[in-house]
Amino acid sequence: MKLFAIIGGIGSGKSTASMMFQQWEAAVINADAIGHQVLLLPDVKKSVQKRWGAAVFGEGGEIDRQKLAAIVFADATELAYLKTLTHPLIAEEVHRQRKKHEQNGVQLCLLDAPLLLESGWEHMVDQIIFVSASAETRWCRVKNRGWLKTEWQQREAAQLPVEEKNRRADIILDNSGDTDNLRVQVDMLVREHR
Numbered sequence: 001m002k003l004f005a006i007i008g009g010i011g012s013g014k015s016t017a018s019m020m021f022q023q024w025e026a027a028v029i030n031a032d033a034i035g036h037q038v039l040l041l042p043d044v045k046k047s048v049q050k051r052w053g054a055a056v057f058g059e060g061g062e063i064d065r066q067k068l069a070a071i072v073f074a075d076a077t078e079l080a081y082l083k084t085l086t087h088p089l090i091a092e093e094v095h096r097q098r099k100k101h102e103q104n105g106v107q108l109c110l111l112d113a114p115l116l117l118e119s120g121w122e123h124m125v126d127q128i129i130f131v132s133a134s135a136e137t138r139w140c141r142v143k144n145r146g147w148l149k150t151e152w153q154q155r156e157a158a159q160l161p162v163e164e165k166n167r168r169a170d171i172i173l174d175n176s177g178d179t180d181n182l183r184v185q186v187d188m189l190v191r192e193h194r
Helices: 014-023 031-038 042-052 065-072 076-103 135-144 149-157 162-168 179-193
Strands: 002-008 027-030 108-112 127-132 171-174
Touching (some): 014 127, 014 179, 027 031, 027 076, 042 076
């Protein structure tokens, strides 16, 4: 099984590209979705409460990701702590899902992991795909999701610069145009590696 990772700046179109890969029957392992599940684990919730208190929990007793994000993306030390708490559990689940896909005969798998390089997970994959889009284009996209510019800037600052991600990637997909242009690139890539 060929395992690609997909990375890029916030709003570059990683999720759109991932959906296009799925249309080719590629399996997608979504590290963010796994991260959301990890935040539901009792031991993780206990550690979060001990570190940041009840203020980061919602009415239902679950971690409020927006409240937690406001803290961790404003302070590198707090973000580092959260990563030490969650990333080993996320990596464990990524390995489990990869093994399951291999056993099921999947030929092509995509790891959607925005923090792949920051987490040191590049050894898990065969090749890294970088989805490229200008800062202006990415800001327009995240603004349409309801983000504030400060939220976007804080999260971007907490990641490797997009230039570094681009440099370390094996494959570049240009998503500065429309989705049809991106689809052509994804289709070519899948045909090449099937």
